Amino acid sequence: xxxxxxxxxxxxxxxxxxxxxxxxxxxxxxxxxxxxxxxxxxxxxxxxxxxxxxxxxxxxxxxxxxxxxxxxxxxxxxxxxxxxxxxxxxxxxxxxxxxxxxxxxxxxxxxxxxxxxxxxx
Amino acid sequence: xxxxxxxxxxxxxxxxxxxxxxxxxxxxxxxxxxxxxxxxxxxxxxxxxxxxxxxxxxxxxxxxxxxxxxxxxxxxxxxxxxxxxxxxxxxxxxxxxxxxxxxxxxxxxxxx
Numbered sequence: 001x002x003x004x005x006x007x008x009x010x011x012x013x014x015x016x017x018x019x020x021x022x023x024x025x026x027x028x029x030x031x032x033x034x035x036x037x038x039x040x041x042x043x044x045x046x047x048x049x050x051x052x053x054x055x056x057x058x059x060x061x062x063x064x065x066x067x068x069x070x071x072x073x074x075x076x077x078x079x080x081x082x083x084x085x086x087x088x089x090x091x092x093x094x095x096x097x098x099x100x101x102x103x104x105x106x107x108x109x110x111x112x113x114x115x116x117x118x119x120x121x
Numbered sequence: 122x123x124x125x126x127x128x129x130x131x132x133x134x135x136x137x138x139x140x141x142x143x144x145x146x147x148x149x150x151x152x153x154x155x156x157x158x159x160x161x162x163x164x165x166x167x168x169x170x171x172x173x174x175x176x177x178x179x180x181x182x183x184x185x186x187x188x189x190x191x192x193x194x195x196x197x198x199x200x201x202x203x204x205x206x207x208x209x210x211x212x213x214x215x216x217x218x219x220x221x222x223x224x225x226x227x228x229x230x231x232x233x
Contacts (some may be wrong), residue, residue, distance in 0.1 A: 037222075045226070046124065046127075046225060047159070047167065047224040049223065062222075063221070066219065098167075105220070106155040106214050111167055111168075113166055
């Protein structure tokens with residue numbers, strides 16, 4: 001059973017970069033063919049897929065974010081990272097990292113608890 | 122890559138059945154049998170209830186089932202229980218150059 005935990009600043013200023021890390025325990029992201037997804041949920045709204053990364057480093061981004069997002073994976077540290085540039089108030093959301101134990105790209109059966117990031121000066 | 126369309130809310134009484142729809146397009150739901158459904162209680166992370174259209178993960182009650190017709194996927198919950206009250210989100214693979222995933226806006230299920 002994988003446990004995922006997001007971490008990072010809870011407050012980011014407009015125009016700055018949002019940076020989050022997802023740490024994994026209970027398994028190894030280097031020894032299994034996992035995809036790692038980042039999903040966000042603005043307050044009171046639905047889920048929104050930001051992008052995913054394969055353990056090899058291949059990335060897939062939602063077109064709405066592709067010009068300002070970078071997702072990376074560090075298998076030596078059992079971590080994935082999300083960087084979102086030039087943030088605005090619209091980027092205020094709970095950010096989740098997630099994966100599928102089966103190795104599937106298409107769904108997520110293990111989620112972190114989520115971390116609220118507020119964009120405000 | 123527009124969001125999938127779900128009703129904002131549905132409701133039902135204990136023991137009844139309800140169905141939540143998730144309407145996409147021929148580019149996502151209509152083409153791929155890769156719809157997943159998630160249950161989310163307030164303040165909690167989403168929980169996978171259905172994947173690859175109709176499959177239930179281990180431990181998920183068979184009261185939860187799913188189907189698809191054309192561009193619309195549906196989640197049915199039978200024998201409603203109080204604990205089923207939650208938000209439900211659908212998600213579909215949408216393909217394309219970025220191998221996109223697209224979510225619906227979520228549906229609030231109220232058990233009366």
